[in-house]
Amino acid sequence: MTDFDDLEPDSLEQVRADIDAIDRELVDLLAARGRCVQRAAGFKRNGAEVRGPQSRIDHIITRARTAAMETGANPDVVEATFRAMISAFIEAELTIHATLDSDERK
Numbered sequence: 001m002t003d004f005d006d007l008e009p010d011s012l013e014q015v016r017a018d019i020d021a022i023d024r025e026l027v028d029l030l031a032a033r034g035r036c037v038q039r040a041a042g043f044k045r046n047g048a049e050v051r052g053p054q055s056r057i058d059h060i061i062t063r064a065r066t067a068a069m070e071t072g073a074n075p076d077v078v079e080a081t082f083r084a085m086i087s088a089f090i091e092a093e094l095t096i097h098a099t100l101d102s103d104e105r106k
């Protein structure tokens, strides 16, 4: 991953350019994550399975908060971001699942 930790930026424009570049990398990662979610939909039989067990979401959030603390990110910001991301992916996965024919499901 690109190192964006320029602790003495020359200008607000430079900081914003770094943020824009980070956002571009985030979108690439979200695209890869979305492809995984799409594949996960093929293994599920109904909407309840698409939503998954609460324990899976709890596990993801706990891991993300731990990783945030290890790397110096704000755990509350990370958790809020992950909760919004997971909700959006579940909605997208429900849509994908509804379009799959039963023979496309594993």
Ligand SMILES: C=C(O[C@@H]1C=C(C(=O)O)C=C[C@H]1O)C(=O)O
Binding pocket: 036, 037, 040, 049, 050, 051, 052, 053, 056, 057, 060, 085, 086, 087, 089, 090, 093
């Ligand atoms: C992708 C899955 O399905 C859902 C999507 C999740 C996500 O975006 O991380 C998490 C839990 C799920 O209910 C999964 O079961 O792993």
